Amino acid sequence: MKTATKRILIIDDEPDVRRAVRLTIQLQEPEWEVLEAENGDAGLLKVESDQPDLVLLDLLMPGMNGFETLEQLRLFSDVPVIILTVRDDELDKVRGLELGADDYIVKPFGHLELMARIRSVLRRIEGSAAPHEPPLVLDGLRIDFDRRQVTLHGEIVPMTATEYNLLEILARNVGRVVTYQTLLNRVWGRYAVDSNDYLKVYIHRLRQKLEDDPAHPRYIRTVRGQGYMLGE
Numbered sequence: 001m002k003t004a005t006k007r008i009l010i011i012d013d014e015p016d017v018r019r020a021v022r023l024t025i026q027l028q029e030p031e032w033e034v035l036e037a038e039n040g041d042a043g044l045l046k047v048e049s050d051q052p053d054l055v056l057l058d059l060l061m062p063g064m065n066g067f068e069t070l071e072q073l074r075l076f077s078d079v080p081v082i083i084l085t086v087r088d089d090e091l092d093k094v095r096g097l098e099l100g101a102d103d104y105i106v107k108p109f110g111h112l113e114l115m116a117r118i119r120s121v122l123r124r125i126e127g128s129a130a131p132h133e134p135p136l137v138l139d140g141l142r143i144d145f146d147r148r149q150v151t152l153h154g155e156i157v158p159m160t161a162t163e164y165n166l167l168e169i170l171a172r173n174v175g176r177v178v179t180y181q182t183l184l185n186r187v188w189g190r191y192a193v194d195s196n197d198y199l200k201v202y203i204h205r206l207r208q209k210l211e212d213d214p215a216h217p218r219y220i221r222t223v224r225g226q227g228y229m230l231g232e
Contacts, residue, residue: 040064
């Protein structure tokens with residue numbers, strides 16, 4: 001089956017890295033379009049003008065670094081972002097996720113791993129909801145699976161693709177505990193099987209958006225030692 005055409009933007013100040021990533025993508029997916037930007041400012045302009053399907057973002061860039069670029073990007077776009085960096089630091093990973101990144105790859109990385117992560121993130125955007133599926137309504141919270149839209153007391157709640165996918169898994173198991181491992185495997189795939197910080201960051205972000213008092217959540221409950229559950 002032919003893969004749908006995608007547009008991938010690489011934001012990295014190192015020409016060799018951009019070239020290597022571009023060649024990797026073009027070899028695996030020759031129909032995809034690969035765009036390049038050598039710094040954060042140029043990358044933001046590219047996102048606005050070319051509307052990529054996914055951004056590969058370096059952290060350590062002169063001028064506007066990757067964190068600053070991501071922060072500015074999230075003011076106007078929910079395009080999926082995978083961070084590329086040489087820094088294998090847990091605090092950097094958490095900060096990137098909190099700012100809205102969808103995944104994090106440490107350089108040097110294998111070509112197969114890079115493509116697997118890109119495809120995994122793109123699959124999250126496309127979703128797998130069945131046609132004409134009734135929405136879930138839970139005490140003011142409404143999750144429309146067909147439209148991949150969340151509303152709270154009638155107001156649309158902006159969500160990134162990863163936030164929505166995590167919430168959707170909980171919603172499809174409403175009233176049941178979904179284990180940490182199941183959520184990690186379903187949302188981030190096998191490369192994140194030990195990354196519980198991914199879950200903590202995203203659950204925190206969902207609670208900030210959905211809960212009146214995130215410290216005492218009504219919707220997304222923690223079942224200590226097991227996982228998370230939506231509803232009673």
